[in-house]
Amino acid sequence: MDFNFTEEQEMVRDGLSRLVREQYGAETRREVIASEAGWRPEIWAQLAELGILGMPFSEEDGGFGGGAIDSMIVMEEFGKGLVVEPFVPTVVCAGGFFKHAGTAAQKEEHISAIVSGERIYAFAYAEPRGRYDLADLQTTAKKDGGGYVLNGHKAVVIAAPWASHLVVTARTSGERRDKDGISVFVLDKSTDGVVTRDYETVDGRRASEVYFENVHVPGDSLIGEEGGALPLIERVTDEAIAAQCAEACGAMKVANAMTLEYSKQRKQFGVPIGKFQVLQHRMADMFTEYEQSVSMSYLATLKLDAPEKERKRTVSAAKVRIGQAAHRIGQESIQIHGGNGMTDEYAIGHYFKRLTIFDSEFGNVDHHMKRHVSLA
CATH class of the missing domain: 1.20.140.10 (Butyryl-CoA Dehydrogenase, subunit A, domain 3)
Structure with missing residues (x-):
């Protein structure tokens, strides 16, 4: 396949390649994943400073006008060093929801926080019995006045131990495997009723089992259309x-x-x-x-x-x-x-x-x- 990158993309690749070589040697990575934190916030701050976290977002959304190709370049270099910092959960997943369906207020608050490195997001979508079916949801979000009440359990939520916010899929109507009736919410992980059990994964990252026990979230936490988010x-x-x-x-x-x-x-x-x-x-x-x-x-x-x-x-x-x-x-x-x-x-x-x-x-x-x- 003949595929040519732009000069700017080649510069990003070269810079990331150098960063990974210098900051992610095998011995350094072993020490990082064995540490209590399991990652390095200073590396995340450095990625934000270099503009890496803002690359996939348009300039109108506060980013640097890139897209999926830029994310591909970043992730290929990260793969070479087995980088554990949560680019996919935060930038690709959470950022993708806000980019494609967020309100102007949500984009202003959340995308700017992603680009600056201020917040870490985790995508809580998988459930113990789901078997990769994105519509197989037992987590529910019931209407409560102007907001919602979440109850349920999300499994193997990558980067959740480091996250300040969660993006959660939940059923707002319908039966367990219905394609309709599915919604997406964003909430602060410190919200009352959110309980996590953190652990290390086989490949050295960190994940959590996340439980929602009568978690009240406001109406503006809904991302996109209620019931039509699949x-x-x-x-x-x-x-x-x-x-x-x-x-x-x-x-x-x-x-x-x-x-x-x-x-x-x-x-x-x-x-x-x-x-x-x-x-x-x-x-x-x-x-x-x-x-x-x-x-x-x-x-x-x-x-x-x-x-x-x-x-x-x-x-x-x-x-x-x-x-x-x-x-x-x-x-x-x-x-x-x-x-x-x-x-x-x-x-x-x-x-x-x-x-x-x-x-x-x-x-x-x-x-x-x-x-x-x-x-x-």
Whole structure:
């Protein structure tokens, strides 16, 4: 695929690449994810200062006039360093809701807070029994005067331990799996009745189980149309999938490079294992998987503004292809590294974990294969 970036985008890529190299070495990252906080607010502040957090937003909304391609560039570089700071939950997901459906007041308050790095947002959408179905909701939002009362449980809310605000999907009418009757709200995490249980994920990030117990929110916390938010949620999650596909490509590129370098250094029977033809074939296949994934990542990003059906099919195709490639590259990297690859000291194990978890976010390979076929 012939794809040329603008001069400004190349400058952003170069700057981010340098930042990740200098600030996200393997040892530094291990120390960060093992710390009590699990992330570095100073890095987030630096990203805000560099304008990275404002890139996907229009100038009218207080951003720098970029879009999905800019998010793709950012996430690919983040993937190379396994950056844990919550760009997707805050900028892509929360920012996407405000960008596409927020009122003027919501945009002024929330997008400006995202761009400045003042607030962290988490997207609370998944439920324990949902199985990737965005319409399968038991969390409810009942009308109460001019506002709403939220009750329910959201599972594996990435970045929630760091978040100041939550973007929540809830059912305002209808039955559990109805496509209609779904709404989106934004609320301060410190609101009475919000209870969280925080934990570390397998790939080194932080998440929470979030419980809403008679949480009162004002009417202006509603984002978009009451009861008609499913198309909006699908659009934002497709944007998040495209961003994470780019992240997976960055991680796969580094995993391939690490594996190739290791094969040149590790000796067996007196020669580097990279001399063995069978391993050369496997690493060639890994490279091919990566190159195909990059092309699919670009395609998915370019189709985010296409008609709904075309967008969904393309994003699902990318998620399937990149999910398969991430699984294969992760597995092959560990096997070629041998037992060393599973130790915490070797960085390849951390890339393996992130590439493995990628498949489960916003729908796994099986889910997106079914969605792709259903839209034929």
